[in-house]
Amino acid sequence: LAAAAMPRGERGRLFAAEQGGLEGLIVHTRSPNNAEPPLEALVRSWITPTPLFYIRSHAPNPQIKAGDYRLQVEGMVEQPGEYSLAELKDRFPGRSAVATLTCAGNRRDELSARKPIEGVQWRAGAIGNAEWSGVTLADVLKHAGVKPEAGHVWFESVDLHPKGGKQIPFGGSIPLEKVFEDAAGMPGALLAHGMNGEPLTADHGYPLRVVVPGYIGARSVKWLRRIVVSDRPSPNHYLTHAYKLVEKDAELAWEEAGPLYRFEMNCVIAAHRLTPGGGKAELVVDGFALPPGSGATLAAVEVSADGGETWTKATFTKPSRPFQWSLWQASLKWNGQGDTLIARATDSNGETMPEHEPWNMKGYMMNAWHRTPIRNDQ
Amino acid sequence: LAAAAMPRGERGRLFAAEQGGLEGLIVHTRSPNNAEPPLEALVRSWITPTPLFYIRSHAPNPQIKAGDYRLQVEGMVEQPGEYSLAELKDRFPGRSAVATLTCAGNRRDELSARKPIEGVQWRAGAIGNAEWSGVTLADVLKHAGVKPEAGHVWFESVDLHPKGGKQIPFGGSIPLEKVFEDAAGMPGALLAHGMNGEPLTADHGYPLRVVVPGYIGARSVKWLRRIVVSDRPSPNHYLTHAYKLVEKDAELAWEEAGPLYRFEMNCVIAAHRLTPGGGKAELVVDGFALPPGSGATLAAVEVSADGGETWTKATFTKPSRPFQWSLWQASLKWNGQGDTLIARATDSNGETMPEHEPWNMKGYMMNAWHRTPIRNDQ
Numbered sequence: 001l002a003a004a005a006m007p008r009g010e011r012g013r014l015f016a017a018e019q020g021g022l023e024g025l026i027v028h029t030r031s032p033n034n035a036e037p038p039l040e041a042l043v044r045s046w047i048t049p050t051p052l053f054y055i056r057s058h059a060p061n062p063q064i065k066a067g068d069y070r071l072q073v074e075g076m077v078e079q080p081g082e083y084s085l086a087e088l089k090d091r092f093p094g095r096s097a098v099a100t101l102t103c104a105g106n107r108r109d110e111l112s113a114r115k116p117i118e119g120v121q122w123r124a125g126a127i128g129n130a131e132w133s134g135v136t137l138a139d140v141l142k143h144a145g146v147k148p149e150a151g152h153v154w155f156e157s158v159d160l161h162p163k164g165g166k167q168i169p170f171g172g173s174i175p176l177e178k179v180f181e182d183a184a185g186m187p188g189a190l191l192a193h194g195m196n197g198e199p200l201t202a203d204h205g206y207p208l209r210v211v212v213p214g215y216i217g218a219r220s221v222k223w224l225r226r227i228v229v230s231d232r233p234s235p236n237h238y239l240t241h242a243y244k245l246v247e248k249d250a251e252l253a254w255e256e257a258g259p260l261y262r263f264e265m266n267c268v269i270a271a272h273r274l275t276p277g278g279g280k281a282e283l284v285v286d287g288f289a290l291p292p293g294s295g296a297t298l299a300a301v302e303v304s305a306d307g308g309e310t311w312t313k314a315t316f317t318k319p320s321r322p323f324q325w326s327l328w329q330a331s332l333k334w335n336g337q338g339d340t341l342i343a344r345a346t347d348s349n350g351e352t353m354p355e356h357e358p359w360n361m362k363g364y365m366m367n368a369w370h371r372t373p374i375r376n377d378q
Numbered sequence: 379l380a381a382a383a384m385p386r387g388e389r390g391r392l393f394a395a396e397q398g399g400l401e402g403l404i405v406h407t408r409s410p411n412n413a414e415p416p417l418e419a420l421v422r423s424w425i426t427p428t429p430l431f432y433i434r435s436h437a438p439n440p441q442i443k444a445g446d447y448r449l450q451v452e453g454m455v456e457q458p459g460e461y462s463l464a465e466l467k468d469r470f471p472g473r474s475a476v477a478t479l480t481c482a483g484n485r486r487d488e489l490s491a492r493k494p495i496e497g498v499q500w501r502a503g504a505i506g507n508a509e510w511s512g513v514t515l516a517d518v519l520k521h522a523g524v525k526p527e528a529g530h531v532w533f534e535s536v537d538l539h540p541k542g543g544k545q546i547p548f549g550g551s552i553p554l555e556k557v558f559e560d561a562a563g564m565p566g567a568l569l570a571h572g573m574n575g576e577p578l579t580a581d582h583g584y585p586l587r588v589v590v591p592g593y594i595g596a597r598s599v600k601w602l603r604r605i606v607v608s609d610r611p612s613p614n615h616y617l618t619h620a621y622k623l624v625e626k627d628a629e630l631a632w633e634e635a636g637p638l639y640r641f642e643m644n645c646v647i648a649a650h651r652l653t654p655g656g657g658k659a660e661l662v663v664d665g666f667a668l669p670p671g672s673g674a675t676l677a678a679v680e681v682s683a684d685g686g687e688t689w690t691k692a693t694f695t696k697p698s699r700p701f702q703w704s705l706w707q708a709s710l711k712w713n714g715q716g717d718t719l720i721a722r723a724t725d726s727n728g729e730t731m732p733e734h735e736p737w738n739m740k741g742y743m744m745n746a747w748h749r750t751p752i753r754n755d756q
Contacts, residue, residue, distance in 0.1 A: 151633070175630055175633035175634060177629050177630040177633055178630055178633075178634075181630060232610055247672065247727075248672070251555055252553055252555040252556055252559060255529070255553035255555055255556075256553060256556075256639040256640065257636060258635060258636010258637065259636065261634040262634060294625065294626070294631075349625075351736060358729060
């Protein structure tokens, strides 16, 4: 439905977030909107307020009238169907979950500094933690009746944008098995209409989006229009070509690489301040850490002010849980030597973030030790 | 064709290698044969003599009568067909190439020592370099006429073996684009009937096998029966489930992981000897190194006798070329301190082998720095 055809009042209600702008965010592009919060603001609360939540869009926000919205469910199911938002809410039990989403391209700017990479130059703020509410995809697919030969679930967005001379929707797929994963009390995939207790904003996928805990943000398709159950992964560009780890730009290299699904462990220094101590100064460091999307938890975050020779353990503000980030704080003595703070995380399997990360074409999955210059201006 | 039905003489001619046994190899299993050479023997020549070439089989050697053999070519091609060995040789130009094959599970025993892994406990000898002769898969597919929607080429072996309650052939696939790769004068994929100037032995795929330079050995399917051109990867177990990097044994984890295609850079110490020098003794170290399957070459091999504090550059016996291993030698002073030799390689892109490698369920792609105890018994 074209925006122009809508009554003024309704348009205002529907696109408040889009119209309200992106105040407080670092805006990389407008329409499509791509923006991230400053790190200092991001670590002020464990639940990321919606206006501070990073926005990753491949197309301008589509203009969807709530009453006209229908979700199509088709493919290898006994009962293909179409649901209005009200029907989804009425027919299936409500479910909510706190899950962290992060863009696979978060921290791209660090890889891009080594060798320039196209695309949004994300700093380290393309991550956020929200409470999502909706219905589980498992319930919807159980109702539709998945055929035995099915193995993947495709998602397709309402948006259409130019790619390789064609207009394509954003899309992708997840393995069917993920839909029925119920790890740590977290649904494998949620069809969410709510974010932090409010309806989704246009920037975050109004009226309905997918949320896939543990997976890179790209799999949590916004503005969801169509679900296709299939025996194979989605043929959509964003599954078959983009969102892969590839070191050189050759057609064959893209074909050889598998799609990215789970995000990797990460840890970022968001802020630090210098406080005078007895004899030596003290550095108080704040940050966030993300356990790997595998479902492991975080075992430790460590911070170093001497290039990694000695490490100080950080304290989590609450125990680490699967698929959810943690905020942390560390206090370390500082003798005025050294000019860089480093942070790294270790997960419950004993794996630690790598010191270095190989460069890749699209700048994905950057999770080397996070380094930030020490500011001695206080 | 049952072996019992064959005349004695013919059987003897066809299965000489099988009957001749596996002398000189470290035999892990018999029928299926899985065996590797001792490392000292492996580095005596750049071309690995066929009797020293590692053998990786998933089923007992199938009994194929040369005259009855037919290769089927089907799927998304204009002209499906069937070829005898003689027809393949007559119709298509002969082509040969020296390429290194290596099992994705090479060096599994090192990962297995950390946490036991099922399967053949390969040491570091599941690698070999041979001259393969045959016809290019590109020529065969050009003749068959590939349809535009095709994207992958499946290979299926003659052998049938039990897997998950069924009898399945070994199989897999490669992206169609790889077939037409002609990097560094090397065909993207060869249908080989010869190895080091002789017909293939039964252990190495008689009468016809695939050889895919740069890819893990599993993609070079032996005893090739059927080629299927398709718009998707093969549904064979060895592509969809085995030969993936997975950290926990969950159905979903196997589905999320992409198939392994290219092998990784590697470097192994095969032998060393201590020679008395002026004041300090000298360690002379021999080994092999493999450039990554990406098509890069090797830039350097380095050896350390002090835990990685100082490194000595090795000398290659000939310049590094894509898809082919190198033999190397290094001489380093040794003061009698330290008990371990370490070797690592760096490729032409500047990437160096990692110091540590995360454990994975199947023990694939182990390419951490290679360590071996210094023997001071001379």
